[in-house]
Amino acid sequence: FEPITVGIAIGAASALTGYLSYKDLYCRFAECCRSERPLNASALKQDLEEKLFGQHLATEVILKALTGFKNNKNPKKPLTLSLHGWAGTGKNFVSQIVAENLHPKGLKSNFVHLFVSTLHFPHEQHIKLYQDQLQRWIRGNVSACAGSVFIFDEMDKLHPGVIDAIKPFLDYYEQIDGVSYRKAIFIFLSNAGGDLITKTALDFWRAGRKREDIQLKDLEAVLSVGVFNNKHKHVRQDEVFSEPFEICRTPSFSTEDTCQLDDQLALPKRKYSTLEMLAFSRIWLFLIMFLLGNLR
């Protein structure tokens, strides 16, 4: 062996080992992004099954979407999930579970960003400022961590102008100004359409069918008419998600449950029996999931 070549090889090998162990060591004490780390699907499944009450469809769909997305080394789009339901039905809770399974520190992670419409974007006259700040925030954070997670709560109260600022990041672009958004995850939470799901769930109950019998297709027509084509809503979600999408909704209520009636519940204007009211007051109304990524 030639001494110089051997020397260079040994040098390169030790530099690489040093770098790797330094990174390992660093990540023991500081949070690292690790976008490429595969998702622990069984841990997510266990979390959803044990913590999320009665969400058979949500559990199934979230698992499928996330594992498909994370196993895809070259997604064509970021993953976009949209969860709908009444207040207190578990949308933030699910987002938290998802976030923790992607970044162990969950909502406290530097790579998970939660926006609340009424808190972060309250003033209509500042839309331009919000658009600019939000775009810079997303760009900066995805540059730092490709697998960043962005959660937008109260989407139904979000000004369409702010939604316009998010739209470009959800599309098929390979890069925008040198940054790829394809590994990012956007989660939208909204109360829109809750009443329609309640009604569908109630119809099932009246027909003597179990809530677990409700399938994704049962709500598709109702939702597409009621939510996506509702021109009177502040935010028309079909404007955001104009691509073909897969809709999933997950009524998660078990009839054995004895949840209290929520005053805010806007049930259809008909007199219901106490049993009906109790049974449907806290239904986790539905989950709509838009799989904009290249999922299998």
Ligand SMILES: Nc1ncnc2c1ncn2[C@@H]1O[C@H](COP(=O)(O)OP(=O)(O)OP(=O)(O)O)[C@@H](O)[C@H]1O
């Ligand atoms: N399906 C559920 N399974 C288990 N716990 C739930 C469920 N739904 C709600 N909870 C509990 O209720 C709390 C409040 O729910 P959460 O904040 O997630 O509701 P939300 O749908 O996001 O409400 P909002 O529309 O007001 O933001 C959760 O932190 C959780 O403890």
